[in-house]
Amino acid sequence: MKAQVTVTLKSGILDPQGKAIEGALKSLGVAGVTSVRQGKVFDIEIAEGDRASAEAMLREAAEKLLANTVIENYRIDIVEAP
Amino acid sequence: MKAAVIVFPGINRERDMARTLRLVSGHDPAMVWHADTALPAGTDLAVVPGGFSYGDYLRCGAIAARAPIMDAVRAFAAKGSLVLGVCNGFQILCEAGLLPGVLMRNAALKFICRDVYLRIERSDTPFTRGYNAGQVICVPTAHGEGNYVADADTIARLEGEGRVVFRYTSPKGAVTSEWNFNGATNAIAGIVNARGNVLGMMPHPENHVEAALGPTDGRGLFQGLVDHLAAAA
Numbered sequence: 001m002k003a004q005v006t007v008t009l010k011s012g013i014l015d016p017q018g019k020a021i022e023g024a025l026k027s028l029g030v031a032g033v034t035s036v037r038q039g040k041v042f043d044i045e046i047a048e049g050d051r052a053s054a055e056a057m058l059r060e061a062a063e064k065l066l067a068n069t070v071i072e073n074y075r076i077d078i079v080e081a082p
Numbered sequence: 083m084k085a086a087v088i089v090f091p092g093i094n095r096e097r098d099m100a101r102t103l104r105l106v107s108g109h110d111p112a113m114v115w116h117a118d119t120a121l122p123a124g125t126d127l128a129v130v131p132g133g134f135s136y137g138d139y140l141r142c143g144a145i146a147a148r149a150p151i152m153d154a155v156r157a158f159a160a161k162g163s164l165v166l167g168v169c170n171g172f173q174i175l176c177e178a179g180l181l182p183g184v185l186m187r188n189a190a191l192k193f194i195c196r197d198v199y200l201r202i203e204r205s206d207t208p209f210t211r212g213y214n215a216g217q218v219i220c221v222p223t224a225h226g227e228g229n230y231v232a233d234a235d236t237i238a239r240l241e242g243e244g245r246v247v248f249r250y251t252s253p254k255g256a257v258t259s260e261w262n263f264n265g266a267t268n269a270i271a272g273i274v275n276a277r278g279n280v281l282g283m284m285p286h287p288e289n290h291v292e293a294a295l296g297p298t299d300g301r302g303l304f305q306g307l308v309d310h311l312a313a314a315a
Contacts, residue, residue, distance in 0.1 A: 014189070016186070016187045016188070016189055016190075016265075020191055064148070065144065068141055068177065
């Protein structure tokens with residue numbers, strides 16, 4: 001089974017890197033961008049099992065390590081189920 | 083003083099810290115490897131030094147905060163013993179849940195390595211008893227992620243409970259955006275936990291302790307800890 005965990009900054013948390021990327025896009029002449037927020041994507045392969053237990057395990061992974069829930073949100077997607 | 087300095091892969095300030103602890107206390111600290119599961123018996127100060135543990139992968143301090151030794155440091159803190167985290171050590175203590183908040187990328191996105199000024203907000207902690215409240219000290223800083231952030235409730239609680247111990251200021255002690263070089267919320271440079279036995283700070287007091295190398299303003303922190311532990315013994 002393959003899954004993806006996406007970690008993004010909570011709204012209201014200043015994102016200096018996103019701001020710098022936003023500025024760079026503007027200076028490259030990429031029109032229409034009003035805001036950029038940077039995040040992380042984790043591609044995770046999981047040993048066989050059912051979908052519910054995979055989601056529970058990924059939630060544990062996100063809570064314990066992948067995201068700092070003080071400043072970040074996470075989303076879990078099972079991208080390829082058996 | 084019987085100090086223990088925790089050593090993670092990628093840490094690079096542990097020897098500066100050990101040298102300072104030896105210089106001020108007269109005793110060699112124990113160097114404790116991250117994979118160990120216990121602090122040496124009789125330890126009265128645990129120090130998490132600066133550097134780039136695990137290459138700052140994932141988030142600064144995130145992986146070190148989950149290392150085996152950190153359970154021992156958590157238990158040590160829970161019984162009221164003293165824990166000092168400097169720079170990456172501050173980031174690790176936040177990630178480990180021993181201190182609130184998080185250190186984000188500096189507002190100007192630059193790694194900043196220079197002397198900065200800190201105002202001592204209170205002198206009635208084991209970490210600051212070597213100073214006077216309101217005193218301004220000059221210590222070096224070297225970090226890319228020192229921009230302290232926490233939610234509004236946490237900031238209000240830290241301020242309300244007097245848990246902001248160091249603030250970035252001008253040499254005369256004024257809080258201005260110009261002197262708050264990394265953009266930290268309320269110019270916060272160092273905080274303590276609710277019980278007051280765990281301190282995290284971004285700048286490096288351990289690097290300003292010898293007259294041959296410049297100012298000695300960092301010495302007061304370590305002398306204060308030695309005096310506190312001697313008085314408690």
